[in-house]
Amino acid sequence: MDLSNVVIAVVILACIVMVLLATRYTTDQKGFDEMQLKKRGDAFRIGFFTLLACVLLMLFLNSLDSFAEKVTVDFMLIASIMITACVFGVYSIWKDAFFRMNENPKTYLGICFAVVFPNAIVLIGELKQHGTLLKDGKVTFTPCGNLLNVVTFTIIAITIIIKMIVNRREEKE
Amino acid sequence: MKNLKLKAARAAMDMSQEQLADACGVSRQTISAIEKGDYNPTINLCIAICKVLGKTLDELFWGD
Numbered sequence: 144m145d146l147s148n149v150v151i152a153v154v155i156l157a158c159i160v161m162v163l164l165a166t167r168y169t170t171d172q173k174g175f176d177e178m179q180l181k182k183r184g185d186a187f188r189i190g191f192f193t194l195l196a197c198v199l200l201m202l203f204l205n206s207l208d209s210f211a212e213k214v215t216v217d218f219m220l221i222a223s224i225m226i227t228a229c230v231f232g233v234y235s236i237w238k239d240a241f242f243r244m245n246e247n248p249k250t251y252l253g254i255c256f257a258v259v260f261p262n263a264i265v266l267i268g269e270l271k272q273h274g275t276l277l278k279d280g281k282v283t284f285t286p287c288g289n290l291l292n293v294v295t296f297t298i299i300a301i302t303i304i305i306k307m308i309v310n311r312r313e314e315k316e
Numbered sequence: 317m318k319n320l321k322l323k324a325a326r327a328a329m330d331m332s333q334e335q336l337a338d339a340c341g342v343s344r345q346t347i348s349a350i351e352k353g354d355y356n357p358t359i360n361l362c363i364a365i366c367k368v369l370g371k372t373l374d375e376l377f378w379g380d
Binding site for chain 1: 361
């Protein structure tokens with residue numbers, strides 16, 4: 144059995160467990176007010192349809208021989224998950240539905256940077272060592288997955304920062 | 317449609333959005349969204365706001 148397939152399976156399983164835990168936790172709905180719950184519902188719906196669209200696009204692209212030769216399925220799968228997470232995160236942060244009431248967004252900023260830096264180091268190391276992120280001319284789960292992590296969490300961090308500035312301005316008004 | 321009556325009632329009591337939000341048990345952003353007309357609150361929240369501001373539902377939420 145290919146070791147990369149085991150890694151992919153573990154990552155997907157971890158994602159499912161995280162979603163289940165998050166869903167279980169959020170069913171308590173503690174700390175969210177009524178508007179936030181409504182917006183979170185919208186965010187989950189948009190995230191669901193984004194994932195559906197990504198998977199359909201992935202199936203279509205994978206059927207094209209020219210594309211399938213250059214990009215592996217495991218990368219496309221993780222890309223779909225990351226795009227979905229990004230859409231959910233950005234939408235709910237922008238609609239003030241991501242953080243619980245009185246929760247400090249700076250904590251999440253710290254988490255974002257804690258994810259971005261190690262992944263960025265891996266990317267830089269890979270580029271220094273091989274001069275490319277491709278493996279045998281293909282876009283693969285590693286190290287291109289690291290690039291996805293960096294992009295996703297940077298977008299989320301930037302959204303948090305912009306939203307904090309907007310909220311501060313509103314509070315002053 | 318903006319809810320200027322809510323904003324005026326809050327200002328008359330010299331309350332900030334944050335203070336009203338805390339008194340009603342919601343986030344400041346929710347009060348802001350109601351004032352801007354971006355969110356229609358449930359009847360429970362309307363009642364909570366009215367109690368805090370000492371107004372009736374008609375006075376704050378009934379359109380002219």
